[in-house]
Amino acid sequence: MASNSYKAANLLMQEQCDRSCISRAYYAAYSRATKALAMSGGATFSAGREGPTHSGLPGMVETHLASLGEHRWRVSDYLRTLYMLRLIADYRPSDEIENTDARKALELMGLVFVLTKGAIA
Numbered sequence: 534m535a536s537n538s539y540k541a542a543n544l545l546m547q548e549q550c551d552r553s554c555i556s557r558a559y560y561a562a563y564s565r566a567t568k569a570l571a572m573s574g575g576a577t578f579s580a581g582r583e584g585p586t587h588s589g590l591p592g593m594v595e596t597h598l599a600s601l602g603e604h605r606w607r608v609s610d611y612l613r614t615l616y617m618l619r620l621i622a623d624y625r626p627s628d629e630i631e632n633t634d635a636r637k638a639l640e641l642m643g644l645v646f647v648l649t650k651g652a653i654a
Contacts (some may be wrong), residue, residue, distance in 0.1 A: 538564060539561040543639065562641065563584070563587065563616075564650060573652065580599065591609040595609045611645050619638075622634075
């Protein structure tokens with residue numbers, strides 16, 4: 534799921550679909566972080582769920598991905614920012630979304646992928 538959303542976010546940026554790009558960038562990062570949590574062995578999710586709540590994800594990264602060292606705090610912050618951008622993009626049509634917002638989302642998504650690489654191996 535992470536790689537599919539990653540590819541979609543990049544394609545949507547090329548098509549100048551900024552709101553959809555932000556949404557896919559968030560879901561790519563969410564899926565990547567969730568996979569890292571699942572592989573960590575210490576994280577558990579609520580019954581019937583295959584991942585954490587969106588608001589709970591950053592805290593779980595901080596708590597359960599100690600293998601990332603100091604990078605876990607950055608990943609957590611990036612996920613919070615991406616989530617905020619996604620909420621605006623998806624649920625606040627009166628708020629203006631600019632191409633710079635979509636570029637920022639792609640940058641943060643990429644950083645989440647790079648920083649969690651060791652946790653996925």
